[in-house]
Amino acid sequence: xxxxxxxxxxxxLFEWLPISSSGQTMIVxxxxxxxxxxxxxxxxLWLHLGTTLAVLLKFRTDFVKIFxxxxxxxxxxxxxxxxxxxxxxxxxxxxxxxxxxxYFIFRVIISGVFTPVQGDLITLIVSGLLIITGIILLKTRxxxxxxxxxxxxxxxxxxxxxxxxxLQGVSILPGISRSGITVSTILLEKxxxxxxxxxxxxxxxxxxxxxxxxxxxxxxxxxxxxxxxIIILIITLISFIVGYLTIEFLxxxxxxxxFGYFCIIYGVVAFLIIVxxxxxx
Numbered sequence: 001x002x003x004x005x006x007x008x009x010x011x012x013l014f015e016w017l018p019i020s021s022s023g024q025t026m027i028v029x030x031x032x033x034x035x036x037x038x039x040x041x042x043x044x045l046w047l048h049l050g051t052t053l054a055v056l057l058k059f060r061t062d063f064v065k066i067f068x069x070x071x072x073x074x075x076x077x078x079x080x081x082x083x084x085x086x087x088x089x090x091x092x093x094x095x096x097x098x099x100x101x102x103y104f105i106f107r108v109i110i111s112g113v114f115t116p117v118q119g120d121l122i123t124l125i126v127s128g129l130l131i132i133t134g135i136i137l138l139k140t141r142x143x144x145x146x147x148x149x150x151x152x153x154x155x156x157x158x159x160x161x162x163x164x165x166x167l168q169g170v171s172i173l174p175g176i177s178r179s180g181i182t183v184s185t186i187l188l189e190k191x192x193x194x195x196x197x198x199x200x201x202x203x204x205x206x207x208x209x210x211x212x213x214x215x216x217x218x219x220x221x222x223x224x225x226x227x228x229x230i231i232i233l234i235i236t237l238i239s240f241i242v243g244y245l246t247i248e249f250l251x252x253x254x255x256x257x258x259f260g261y262f263c264i265i266y267g268v269v270a271f272l273i274i275v276x277x278x279x280x281x
Contacts, residue, residue, distance in 0.1 A: 001231060003033040004043075008235035011047035012054075012242025016201070016250055018127055018180030018270040021047075023120055024277050026174050041106075041174060045215045046232065048208040050239030055201050058247050062202065083149050087161040087199060092206045094165025099172040099207070103214055106173055120274045123177045127270035130184045134263030145192040149199065152191075160189045164199070168207055178204065180270060193254040193262040201247065 007025050014021035022044035029040035056063060062084060068075035069085045077085075149157065164185045171178035179200055186196035254262060 003029075003035075004227075004231055004235045005238060007033075007043065008047055008050065008238040009242055011044070012051060012239040012244075013246060014273070015048070015051040015239075015243050016179050016246050017273065018123070018130075018177055018183065018266050019273045020120065020123055020171065020175045020177040020180070021051075023117075023123075023175030023177075024273075027117075027277050042215050044174065045211050047235060047239045048204075049212060050236040050241075051243035052205055052208040053236075053240045054243035054247060055205055058244060059198070059201060062198075063205075066202075080150050083154075083157055084202065086154075086157055087149060088202060088206065090158050090161040091165035091168065091199075091203045092210075094162040094167075095169040095203075095207050096165075096210070098166050098169025099210070100169075100214075102169065102172050103211070104218075117175060117278055120175045120278055123175065123180050123270060124274055126177075126181055126184050127267040127274075129267075130187065130263050131267035133188065134260045134267065138258075138260040138264075145187060145190055145196075147189065147191040148195050149191070160186070160191075161199075161203075163189070164203065168203060172211060177270070178207065180266075183266065187263060187266075193257075194251070197250060197254050 007029055010025050010028060011021050014024050022041070025044045025047065026037075026040045029035040029043060030037060035043065062081075065077065065081040066085045066088065069077035069081045147156075152160070164182050167185050168178055168182045170176055171181055182200040182203060183196050186199055187193065191199070253265075257265070
């Protein structure tokens with residue numbers, strides 16, 4: 001029981017940071033608690049349920065308005081809500097294009113070959129690029145992250161959200177950070193840090209729900225039906241609470257510091273957390 005609680009706390013802490021929560025929870029599950037690779041992977045996917053509920057609670061107003069925008073004959077929607085809806089639609093399409101085949105490739109072919117550490121190395125490369133971007137911006141005093149979803153042209157929303165979704169889908173592989181890769185992509189698309197964080201949070205919901213459904217249907221080593229439902233409920237609640245607090249913390253940071261510094265801090269955090277986990281594994 002205690003091992004599942006520890007893993008749930010790690011999920012809540014790491015989900016929104018530029019590191020792979022699934023990768024790190026898999027490393028801890030396998031190396032410290034002796035959980036099999038398939039069960040560890042399934043557990044990592046399932047713990048996203050708690051952090052997904054945290055996003056739904058934190059941004060409940062946004063999600064209600066987005067939902068209403070799907071029923072224009074019944075509800076009148078503002079332009080911003082329609083833009084957010086379209087972002088989620090194109091991002092989810094992009095995610096499905098990469099995530100669905102990668103999920104089956106990982107399950108069938110490379111589960112014994114592709115390790116969380118390899119995914120961590122990919123995340124470190126992305127984080128390194130983000131740090132370089134931040135340094136260049138500070139050195140040149142260039143104003144970079146000015147785009148907002150409220151103001152960019154509509155065709156930008158389609159292109160930017162679809163690309164972000166394609167890259168989000170790659171994070172189905174353990175070790176590749178979903179939040180790290182989506183926030184970095186949106187930042188590099190010149191959106192400001194608050195927009196990048198919020199859009200990444202919103203995008204996470206359909207992606208997490210999809211991965212959990214896929215695990216129930218296709219996961220041979222799924223924890224669904226093998227772990228006591230009460231334990232699943234408890235660890236979901238823990239990841240929800242910790243995940244919600246982490247969202248609050250990140251949003252406040254994004255509101256207080258400049259774009260260049262945010263890029264650097266976001267990238268450095270990845271190195272500070274991932275490198276020790278690589279050493280452990």
